[in-house]
Amino acid sequence: MTMFPLNYNAFYEDLRALIRIPSVSNHDAVAEALKYFIEKSRTMGLNGYTVLDHQVGVVEMGQGEETVGVLVHVDVVDAGPLEEWIDPPFDLTEKDQKLYGRGVADDKGPAMLMLHVMALLKPLESQMKKKLQLIIGTMEEVKWQDLEAYTRYFKVPDYGFTPDGEFPITNMEKGYADIEFVFKIENPGAVRYIASGQSVNSVPGEAIIHLNEWNHFSKASYMEIENVNDQMHLKFITESVHSSKPMKGVNAIWELTRFLVNHELDLGDYKALFEFISEESLDDYHGVKIGFPEEPMLLNGQKLDSTIFIPTKIDMRADEVVLTFNVRQNYGVTESLIREVILKKQQKYGFTFEIKNYMNFLYVKPEQPFLEKMAKVYESVTGFQHEFGLAHGTSYAKAMPNFVAFGPYFPEDEDSCHEVNEHISIETLFKAGTIYDQVLKAILFTDEQLCF
Numbered sequence: 286m287t288m289f290p291l292n293y294n295a296f297y298e299d300l301r302a303l304i305r306i307p308s309v310s311n312h313d314a315v316a317e318a319l320k321y322f323i324e325k326s327r328t329m330g331l332n333g334y335t336v337l338d339h340q341v342g343v344v345e346m347g348q349g350e351e352t353v354g355v356l357v358h359v360d361v362v363d364a365g366p367l368e369e370w371i372d373p374p375f376d377l378t379e380k381d382q383k384l385y386g387r388g389v390a391d392d393k394g395p396a397m398l399m400l401h402v403m404a405l406l407k408p409l410e411s412q413m414k415k416k417l418q419l420i421i422g423t424m425e426e427v428k429w430q431d432l433e434a435y436t437r438y439f440k441v442p443d444y445g446f447t448p449d450g451e452f453p454i455t456n457m458e459k460g461y462a463d464i465e466f467v468f469k470i471e472n473p474g475a476v477r478y479i480a481s482g483q484s485v486n487s488v489p490g491e492a493i494i495h496l497n498e499w500n501h502f503s504k505a506s507y508m509e510i511e512n513v514n515d516q517m518h519l520k521f522i523t524e525s526v527h528s529s530k531p532m533k534g535v536n537a538i539w540e541l542t543r544f545l546v547n548h549e550l551d552l553g554d555y556k557a558l559f560e561f562i563s564e565e566s567l568d569d570y571h572g573v574k575i576g577f578p579e580e581p582m583l584l585n586g587q588k589l590d591s592t593i594f595i596p597t598k599i600d601m602r603a604d605e606v607v608l609t610f611n612v613r614q615n616y617g618v619t620e621s622l623i624r625e626v627i628l629k630k631q632q633k634y635g636f637t638f639e640i641k642n643y644m645n646f647l648y649v650k651p652e653q654p655f656l657e658k659m660a661k662v663y664e665s666v667t668g669f670q671h672e673f674g675l676a677h678g679t680s681y682a683k684a685m686p687n688f689v690a691f692g693p694y695f696p697e698d699e700d701s702c703h704e705v706n707e708h709i710s711i712e713t714l715f716k717a718g719t720i721y722d723q724v725l726k727a728i729l730f731t732d733e734q735l736c737f
Contacts, residue, residue, distance in 0.1 A: 342421035347413035354442025357396035358425035395448035450690025474553025482598030490525030529678035
């Protein structure tokens with residue numbers, strides 16, 4: 286296999302500068318990260334610009350009737366407990382042939398890799414038969430207001446991919462939804478404060494409750510106890526992971542719930558909240574308790590997976606508490622079905638609810654010619670047989686028709702997205718870059734119509 290000629294030192298320095306910008310979603314630093322990315326593209330001789338008041342960046346090249354798009358993002362999730370990182374999360378570090386840092390895999394590393402691929406293609410631009418657009422989003426880890434606006438006001442590419450998943454081609458993605466359950470709190474009982482979760486799409490690694498009464502509890506798993514001004518502060522510190530694969534971590538909300546339901550405490554109106562979590566969710570990743578279909582299915586011969594339904598955040602506001610569940614729904618689990626399932630439980634627990642950020646299950650037909658090009662390159666570079674697959678997470682591929690997720694991780698790689706000590710191997714990046722380089726050459730330099 287011939288690797289494409291990436292200047293690793295230049296790539297490393299450019300990525301290090303991008304990682305240094307703590308562009309956690311909804312923070313001002315996201316705009317700074319996009320500005321850096323676009324300015325870097327211009328220094329490479331590429332046509333880079335921003336639109337929609339700097340919500341979206343575009344780097345484009347080539348010409349022709351068809352446009353292939355590559356969707357990336359420069360926002361990242363919160364770093365989580367800083368003390369658990371080997372090195373500071375916003376300093377790019379290299380150890381044991383791996384790169385570490387928040388966003389190095391999701392998605393700053395692949396985004397910068399694509400920019401360097403485009404720079405290498407620049408001398409061949411006059412020979413291109415199609416246009417290439419690298420579209421850089423800023424809100425992928427939250428509500429996609431960036432690409433929602435972009436697709437409303439601008440012509441979108443005809444087809445393409447996002448390097449924000451796994452190889453081979455994931456032409457299916459589970460659906461996505463966040464559900465906010467709101468519980469009225471008129472009588473707080475002994476509860477003075479409660480909170481958990483940094484991001485709706487991450488398994489919470491911490492849950493906190495402050496009680497105004499002191500009890501001599503034996504220490505439970507993952508629990509720390511502190512006496513602060515005769516208040517009992519309980520903290521559950523677990524392992525945060527991406528919410529699409531919650532079995533890899535330990536849910537702090539579940540551990541807090543497990544403790545509370547096993548002890549006699551005056552929870553006041555919070556009792557309904559924890560009874561709901563305990564009876565309809567605890568230790569059940571797939572929403573079977575609350576009523577979602579249990580069995581996986583097949584879609585045109587491709588295997589699907591069970592729905593994911595887990596709590597990810599607890600927030601206090603005024604006289605109520607908001608419990609957020611993240612849903613990664615299977616094919617056939619529609620918004621109306623989600624609503625129907627929840628309505629059956631509403632009267633019992635007395636909550637109100639809102640379904641937010643809903644996205645349908647993604648399916649792109651494998652027969653699309655551009656997918657055949659991508660599959661052949663994958664097989665040529667890796668030597669492995671290509672297979673179409675299902676992504677458990679959600680990506681910008683859902684934002685536009687005829688888009689799929691395509692790398693950067695390979696099947697044998699450890700996926701550390703959203704985790705402490707996020708990392709990706711240098712070999713993986715080089716191999717992924719080789720695939721992206723060859724795929725774009727196979728697509729951009731042909732007159733064939735590659736999407737129908």
